[in-house]
Amino acid sequence: MTRKTVIVGGGIAGLATAALLAEEGDDVVLLEARAELGGRAGSWSSDGFRFDTGPSWYLMPEVFDHFFHLLGTSAEKELDLVRLDPAYRIYSGDDAPVDVVSGREASTALFESIEPGAGGRLDAYLDSAADAYELAVSRFLYDPYTTTEGLRDPALLKRLPTLLPLLARTLSSHIEKRFTDRRLRQILGYPAVFLGGSPYAVPSLYHLMSHLDLDDGVLYPRGGFVEVIAAIERLARARGVRVETDAEVSRIVTEGGEVTGVELEDGRFIAADHVVSTADLHHTETKLLAEKERTYPEKWWDKRVPSFGALLVLLGVRGELPQLAHHTLVFTEDWRSNFEAIFGKDTRIPDPASLYVCRPSATDTGVAPEGFENLFVLVPVPSDPSLGHGGVDGDGDALIEAAADQVIAQIAETCGIPDLAERIVVRRTISPGDFEADLHTWRGNALGLAHTLNQSAMFRPKNASRRVAGLSYAGGSALPGIGLPMCLISAELVVKRLRGDSSPGPLPEPARSAV
Incomplete structure (x- = not known):
């Protein structure tokens, strides 16, 4: 009989798992709570600017290549990659x-x-x-x-x-x-x-x-990281995956210790032999499962370390910005105190902050109107949703907007762009409060569980529930960890478990003539 699988979450881990399981012969339905796919690897557009709202470094290219090879294609065919x-x-x-x-x-x-x-x-x-x-x-x-x-x-x-x-x-x-x-x-x-x-x-x-x-x-997929999401979605749909957006799962339904399907916020029930949750693991365990069904209950999370939170500042800027490369890192001199502010006992938004600026318009003319630049600024901050919410054109919470103003001033001074603030025509901020509200991330963290020693490799949450048969996990909080390549691997680990493959290496690829 064909296995019926429901995937919870339409980020890269959900789409990749859906594509691989459909390739295995599963009948797959993917449910995404938001209106758009991508999860953390999202996108936002305004006045001719298009911003990636998450990952922006294309690293570990062989992991992407291997994933695409498993589906009979290649990164070269699916993406337009540029070396920076x-x-x-x-x-x-x-x-x-x-x-x-x-x-x-x-x-x-x-x-x-x-x-x-x-x-x-x-x-x-x-x-x-x-x-x-x-x-x-x-x-x-x-x-x-x-x-x-x-x-x-x-x-x-x-x-x-x-x-x-x-x-x-x-x-x-x-x-x-x-x-x-x-x-x-x-x-x-x-x-x-x-x-x-x-x-x-x-x-x-x-x-x-x-x-x-x-x-x-370091590579860059022309068009932005939304193109990576689009490529995997395309491959999933080509294999028969049915994708629903605006479809939030409210409960994973079980009977006798086995998964039977999912219940949605709109009251629907979708039956399944197998459920893969790629939603935030804390949300999955503490919100979608009954207490007796939790492999990782709340007390387990009390001893864990989330990744940092993030203040994201998306800026459309008039004129050129040659002072910034495609990727620019701005470091404070007192680095240790910067990290202490984020991870220490008395946390705060660092000021000044070490931060990262992505200027994709340096490489890609399609992300900003002619004569303008596109900037994505990431400021690591404490994983604390009480810091507040961001907004558009300065209408976010006061603390968040004040921090964004300071970051813009810091970039202007450090990078020699004295009129940066006056040249901004589009502005949006995103903060830990938004990560928690929009993506259900634990404590508003930006990436998942931090890679401390006891949260790496065999110590990281596994890709299957110990309490509920037929329930699997993928994504940044489960094996093997944080980042787009890791999420692709986490999808493959779901397949390996279902095949009964306990080997430490990647799955064999199909013959290259099929690529």
């Missing part, structure tokens, strides 16, 4: 801006020019990062951890003397032993933010992230 040069620009304190160009030769030359001897140390650092990345992809990220088979592999056990120290110390301490210059430390430490955390908290194993931007390269 420079990969990004940094402003740090009063120092001159630094352009970071991907590639071993360019990155080691940059480090050497800033700190004599750092080029050779970076070369060794990136060798280690590449080795750790290969280990992660081949041994950890695609492992469903249904058994300890992958962890007991003799080849992995031989590497424990190298691996264990990387787990025992923080990323910041790993970097600070090797590099002195503040800017170099920040270039190597910033990837912790991609993991939802702080370089002072995530394990140094995650130095592997530097392999992605310094060795591998």
